[in-house]
Amino acid sequence: xxxxxxxxxxxxxxxxxxxxxxxxxxxxxxxxxxxxxxxxxxxxxxxxxxxxxxxxxxxxxxxxxxxxxxxxxxxxxxxxxxxxxxxxxxxxxxxxxxxxxxxxxxxxxxxxxxxxxxxxxxxxxxxxxxxxxxxxxxxxxxxxxxxxxxxxxxxxxxxxxxxxxxxxxxxxxxxxxxxxxxxxxxxxxxxxxxxxxxxxxxxxxxxxxxxxxxxxxxxxxxxxxxxxxxxxxxxxxxxxxxxxxxxxxxxxxxxxxxxxxxxxxxxxx
Amino acid sequence: xxxxxxxxxxxxxxxxxxxxxxxxxxxxxxxxxxxxxxxxxxxxxxxxxxxxxxxxxxxxxxxxxxxxxxxxxxxxxxxxxxxxxxxxxxxxxxxxxxxxxxxxxxxxxxxxxxxxxxxxxxxxxxxxxxxxxxxxxxxxxxxxxxxxxxxxxxxxxxxxxxxxxxxxxxxxxxxxxxxxxxxxxxxxxxxxxxxxxxxxxxxxxxxxxxxxxxxxxxxxxxxxxxxxxxxxxxxxxxxxxxxxxxxxxxxxxxxxxxxxxxxxxxxxxxxxxxxxxxxxxxxxxxxxxxxxxxxxxxxx
Numbered sequence: 001x002x003x004x005x006x007x008x009x010x011x012x013x014x015x016x017x018x019x020x021x022x023x024x025x026x027x028x029x030x031x032x033x034x035x036x037x038x039x040x041x042x043x044x045x046x047x048x049x050x051x052x053x054x055x056x057x058x059x060x061x062x063x064x065x066x067x068x069x070x071x072x073x074x075x076x077x078x079x080x081x082x083x084x085x086x087x088x089x090x091x092x093x094x095x096x097x098x099x100x101x102x103x104x105x106x107x108x109x110x111x112x113x114x115x116x117x118x119x120x121x122x123x124x125x126x127x128x129x130x131x132x133x134x135x136x137x138x139x140x141x142x143x144x145x146x147x148x149x150x151x152x153x154x155x156x157x158x159x160x161x162x163x164x165x166x167x168x169x170x171x172x173x174x175x176x177x178x179x180x181x182x183x184x185x186x187x188x189x190x191x192x193x194x195x196x197x198x199x200x201x202x203x204x205x206x207x208x209x210x211x212x213x214x215x216x217x218x219x220x221x222x223x224x225x226x227x228x229x230x231x232x233x234x235x236x237x238x239x240x241x242x243x244x245x246x247x248x249x250x251x252x253x254x255x256x257x258x259x260x261x262x263x264x265x266x267x268x269x
Numbered sequence: 270x271x272x273x274x275x276x277x278x279x280x281x282x283x284x285x286x287x288x289x290x291x292x293x294x295x296x297x298x299x300x301x302x303x304x305x306x307x308x309x310x311x312x313x314x315x316x317x318x319x320x321x322x323x324x325x326x327x328x329x330x331x332x333x334x335x336x337x338x339x340x341x342x343x344x345x346x347x348x349x350x351x352x353x354x355x356x357x358x359x360x361x362x363x364x365x366x367x368x369x370x371x372x373x374x375x376x377x378x379x380x381x382x383x384x385x386x387x388x389x390x391x392x393x394x395x396x397x398x399x400x401x402x403x404x405x406x407x408x409x410x411x412x413x414x415x416x417x418x419x420x421x422x423x424x425x426x427x428x429x430x431x432x433x434x435x436x437x438x439x440x441x442x443x444x445x446x447x448x449x450x451x452x453x454x455x456x457x458x459x460x461x462x463x464x465x466x467x468x469x470x471x472x473x474x475x476x477x478x479x480x481x482x483x484x485x486x487x488x489x490x491x492x493x494x495x496x497x498x499x500x501x502x503x504x505x506x507x508x509x510x511x512x513x514x515x516x517x518x519x520x521x522x523x524x525x526x527x528x529x530x531x532x533x534x535x536x537x538x539x540x541x542x543x544x545x546x547x548x549x550x551x552x553x554x555x556x557x558x559x560x561x562x563x564x565x566x567x568x569x
Binding site: 024027112 | 353
């Protein structure tokens with residue numbers, strides 16, 4: 001590395017600066033999600049695990065001679081894997097800016113922080129869509145494979161697929177919300193895992209011991225209240241809708257509102 | 270240009286920046302000087318809108334930074350060269366900046382060339398960069414959008430001597446073209462060499478500001494260092510005039526202007542071998558003005 005270069009500093013005709021278009025911010029945030037080593041390997045891992053999961057599901061169902069195997073079965077398998085990994089991606093989209101301190105650069109290039117956060121939200125939804133499409137494609141391939149081995153193919157389970165898409169998008173949003181609330185990757189991940197496994201267990205114990213607790217749980221636990229979605233949201237009763245919307249407000253809307261407020265006001269160091 | 274008025278930032282009972290006001294003019298390099306923790310970085314973060322001020326305003330080209338459309342095209346910012354994602358390559362960092370600002374990718378190569386980062390270095394991840402390389406990348410990033418204003422926090426940190434000289438030339442050239450530069454440093458000699466205007470800050474307060482000449486006027490200490498072929502005779506002659514003299518090394522430390530010492534020597538036919546002003550220059554002034562804010566207490 002020498003220090004001799006004295007290339008003339010570029011002098012473009014200075015056009016009147018205009019706002020950064022939102023589409024460009026989305027493009028930049030999308031690129032940021034895969035152009036780091038950790039981001040790239042996380043995406044790679046999600047793809048690989050979905051593939052392995054589907055493979056195991058196909059083998060197990062074929063060997064065990066399970067009856068009603070259809071496309072929905074494979075979508076559910078993918079869902080179990082991605083409901084943990086997809087939000088991790090959402091979390092890193094937000095927290096890496098703070099743990100790696102790139103927020104200083106990001107917010108000095110676009111000081112309107114809400115636009116950056118919106119772009120990140122769009123990117124998280126793009127990745128959800130890509131993951132869902134990938135999982136469904138894998139599901140279709142393995143469903144075909146299963147059909148070839150077993151002799152009968154069922155393409156039913158469409159309701160499950162729609163439920164899968166909605167719950168994945170919600171999981172992503174929850175990860176995103178926790179991340180903006182914590183602004184710290186390990187903390188946000190721990191809280192998400194607690195949300196996914198620990199809290200349902202605690203509520204389960206409570207519900208087993210006290211009857212009133214059970215009805216409370218039905219209104220609070222999103223992991224519980226989103227289950228009817230898998231049977232098709234058009235079959236959901238008014239009570240089921242109520243429970244679903246209340247728990248979405250608790251786990252998605254509330255943390256997202258406070259998290260966004262925190263990002264917009266936080267001092268960036 | 271940058272204008273800061275009555276800027277104050279407190280953290281609980283601690284005041285990081287205390288009623289700071291200054292202006293940076295186009296075509297000039299403004300040096301922001303102060304000991305560690307004096308409030309330089311906080312002030313710069315407030316200008317860029319990353320830290321909300323408790324009181325006061327900071328504007329860039331007459332508007333708040335927040336209201337600049339595509340600010341990267343107007344203001345080049347380097348606040349912390351380490352604040353980059355470790356797992357990203359140097360080239361990607363610049364590519365993201367260029368994309369955000371809407372610049373062609375050729376601009377990335379131009380900037381890499383300008384800061385002497387080779388193509389193979391640019392492909393490496395930042396984790397493997399030395400501080401000097403990060404600093405070069407940061408300067409490249411700041412210059413990416415061809416801004417008319419530069420805000421650089423400790424840009425010389427970690428650069429090798431050749432790199433420091435290169436950066437000095439770059440900033441000088443930039444200011445000569447009409448650019449506005451605000452750079453902070455705790456290295457006086459660095460800033461003294463390039464800054465047209467200096468702001469001395471200690472404990473969040475501005476203790477002095479102006480160009481070199483007007484700053485030196487603050488220095489009230491009158492002193493000369495003299496060496497002659499007959500120091501004893503010179504000392505006696507000066508003492509006779511009521512001027513205090515103390516031996517210092519091979520010569521004398523005299524509490525008078527050098528001109529007075531020269532005159533006395535002529536009067537007494539004493540040959541002077543060395544005569545210079547004993548004023549310590551900017552460093553002395555700096556330490557004197559910030560003495561109560563230095564961590565080491567009063568320094569010599």
